Amino acid sequence: MKESQKSYIFTSESVTEGHPDKICDQISDSILDELLKQDKNTRAGIETLVTTGLVIVAGEVRTKGYVDIAGIARKTIKEIGYDDHNMGFHWEDCGVIVALDEQSPDIAQGVDKGKGKFRAQGAGDQGLMFGYASKETQEFMPLPIVLAHKLTKKLAVVRKNNTLPYLAPDGKSEVAVEYVNGKPKRVDTVVIATQHSEKVSSKRLEHDVLQKVIKPVCGKYLDSKTKYFINATGRFVKGGPPADAGLTGRKIIVDTYGGHGSHGGGAFSGKDPSKVDRSASYMARYVAKNVVAAGLADRCELQLSYVIGFAQPVSILVDTRGTGKVSDERIEKVIKKVFDLTPSGIIQQLKLLRPIYKKTAAYGHFGRKDPDFTWERIDKVSALKKAVGK
Numbered sequence: 203m204k205e206s207q208k209s210y211i212f213t214s215e216s217v218t219e220g221h222p223d224k225i226c227d228q229i230s231d232s233i234l235d236e237l238l239k240q241d242k243n244t245r246a247g248i249e250t251l252v253t254t255g256l257v258i259v260a261g262e263v264r265t266k267g268y269v270d271i272a273g274i275a276r277k278t279i280k281e282i283g284y285d286d287h288n289m290g291f292h293w294e295d296c297g298v299i300v301a302l303d304e305q306s307p308d309i310a311q312g313v314d315k316g317k318g319k320f321r322a323q324g325a326g327d328q329g330l331m332f333g334y335a336s337k338e339t340q341e342f343m344p345l346p347i348v349l350a351h352k353l354t355k356k357l358a359v360v361r362k363n364n365t366l367p368y369l370a371p372d373g374k375s376e377v378a379v380e381y382v383n384g385k386p387k388r389v390d391t392v393v394i395a396t397q398h399s400e401k402v403s404s405k406r407l408e409h410d411v412l413q414k415v416i417k418p419v420c421g422k423y424l425d426s427k428t429k430y431f432i433n434a435t436g437r438f439v440k441g442g443p444p445a446d447a448g449l450t451g452r453k454i455i456v457d458t459y460g461g462h463g464s465h466g467g468g469a470f471s472g473k474d475p476s477k478v479d480r481s482a483s484y485m486a487r488y489v490a491k492n493v494v495a496a497g498l499a500d501r502c503e504l505q506l507s508y509v510i511g512f513a514q515p516v517s518i519l520v521d522t523r524g525t526g527k528v529s530d531e532r533i534e535k536v537i538k539k540v541f542d543l544t545p546s547g548i549i550q551q552l553k554l555l556r557p558i559y560k561k562t563a564a565y566g567h568f569g570r571k572d573p574d575f576t577w578e579r580i581d582k583v584s585a586l587k588k589a590v591g592k
Contacts, residue, residue, distance in 0.1 A: 211390050213378040214346035214460025216354040219564040220282050220371020220397070220441075222448025226250035227457075227563035229257065230450045230472030232278045233271060235557035238474070240267030242555040245305045248472035249450045250275075252443040254290055257298045261472065264305040272298035278560075283361065283371040290444035323513060323546040327468075329479055330507040333486025334463035335494040337501070338386055342491045343569035345386040345423075347460025349377045351565045352419045357396055360414050368407070370397035372441030379423070389423040392416050393431045397441030408432045457567050458483070463503045471563050475554035478508045478545060482515075484577040485548045487568050489541055493520075495580040496587050498533055500525035506543060513544040528590055536589040540582055552576040 217224055230248040237244040244265040251258040257275050280293035287295075335342040353375035361369040376393035379386045394411050411432050417424065451469025455461055468479030475481040490502040499522035507516045518537065520530045537543075542551060549555060558574040570578065 209380065209382050211378050211380050212344070212346055212462070213376060213391075214344065214350045214455075214462070215374060215376040215393075216347070216350035216456055216460075216565065217375075217453060218354045218357055218371060218373035218396075220284070220358075220373065221453075222252055222372070222443045222446050223450075223452040224448070224564050225252050225279065225282060225284075225443065226448045226450040227453070227471035228282065228560055229259065229275045229278050230261075231559040231563040232274050233259070233269060234472060234474060235560050236269040236274055237263065237265045237267045238555065238557045238559075240269070241265045244474055245476060246472065246474045247305075247477065248302070250472070251447065251449055252291075253447040254444040255296050256443075257296055258301065259298070260301040261303070262305045263302050271300045271302070283358075284442060286370075289370065289442060290440070291442045323476070323544070327477055327479065328507075328509045329468050329482075330466040330505060331468065331478060331482040331486050332458075332464045332466055333483065333488070333490040333504045333506075334459045335487065335490040335502050336462070337494055339569075341569035342494055344460055344462040346377045346379045347456075347462070347566065348569060349379070349389065349420055349423070350375045350456075350460060351569075353377065353392070353394065353415060355565050356415045356419050357394070357411075365414055366410055368399045368402040370399065370439075370441055372397040372438075372445070377420075386423070388425055389420050389428050391429045391431070392420060392424075393434070395433055395438055397438050398433075400439050404433060404436050459568065464505070466505075470567060471559070475549050476545060478506075478548075481545065481548045481552070481554055482506050482508060482543075484552055484554070484567070485541070485543065488552065488577040488579070488582075489537055491578065492580050492582040492586055493522075493533060493537070496583040496590075498522075498527055498536075498586060498590060502526075502533075504537070508545075513546070515543050518543070532590065536586060539589050540585045 229250045233248050234246050246263045248261040259271050275298050276293045284291050284293050339345050339348050341348055357373045360366040373396040378391040380388050380390045450472050454469050470480045473480045486504045486506050490504045493502040501523045503521045505519040520533045522530055553576050
């Protein structure tokens with residue numbers, strides 16, 4: 203979208219916790235959490251695949267802990283709601299194959315503090331990471347992704363509390379928001395695709411989802427011109443892994459800003475915080491959010507880049523999309539003064555060696571009110587204002 207456009211429509215999507223890709227993210231992060239409980243220095247890159255009746259867990263791990271991988275996978279699937287044998291995917295009788303190997307020592311010598319050529323803890327991989335924040339919502343997030351996540355979360359709530367007991371775990375949302383002069387004004391289109399039992403008619407489902415899910419979430423942004431597409435094919439009985447294989451890390455735009463801003467391409471789930479794909483993305487969000495909260499800009503996108511084995515970022519770039527109250531170059535200098543952007547500094551500042559990751563694996567990693575999401579704090583506002591001379 204162009205900043206000069208006076209009116210445009212921007213769309214974001216979300217998926218439920220029962221979506222095949224999200225099942226995989228949650229399994230990978232559940233395993234990571236259990237390992238971190240036993241050994242905070244665990245190194246992990248855990249990938250999960252699900253398909254009809256089968257879960258495959260693969261990747262690399264170095265840890266002093268021991269966990270029941272199959273048991274964790276089954277527990278996660280049960281909590282999501284795959285407990286009906288008619289679904290073709292059931293927590294109790296799905297097969298679980300484990301193919302985990304040890305982390306390469308060649309990687310470890312560049313990452314572990316005091317080893318290899320460098321004394322400080324180095325980045326776990328090369329890569330570029332982005333963080334974004336905007337004043338347009340109280341979450342400091344773009345409105346389309348905020349509403350999309352709230353819709354999929356609401357689908358899970360009304361399913362689990364039996365308000366709409368005929369719903370099943372798989373589902374998606376899509377929200378198109380109309381912007382005028384850079385500000386969100388109304389919802390132009392809402393799309394819901396939700397798995398359901400054969401017992402419910404499409405007419406009843408459409409009515410119930412509109413009244414119990416869409417209207418309570420989108421509320422004031424809906425108007426007489428808003429378009430609704432609820433189970434547009436007319437039927438969504440077969441869902442979850444039997445309908446579509448899932449993989450860890452395939453919903454990176456859902457996980458972040460819904461297409462607003464840029465993305466470096468790295469996924470989050472299953473990775474311990476030594477891997478900057480995850481930790482530096484959290485840090486970039488933390489920095490960008492504090493920049494906006496401090497009034498230095500109405501929007502802020504921050505890029506960080508790293509090389510494996512080195513502690514300091516290779517580059518730092520700020521883009522306020524022309525909304526900065528001071529120059530982007532000035533904000534960059536201030537960020538370097540206020541924030542420690544080394545891997546160890548990020549881990550310490552955001553307290554990332556905790557078993558907090560399973561709950562990040564559905565409904566977005568950003569914009570949520572949870573004390574464990576330390577990257578959502580706005581506790582550097584005073585320091586930023588002081589450093590910039592405000």
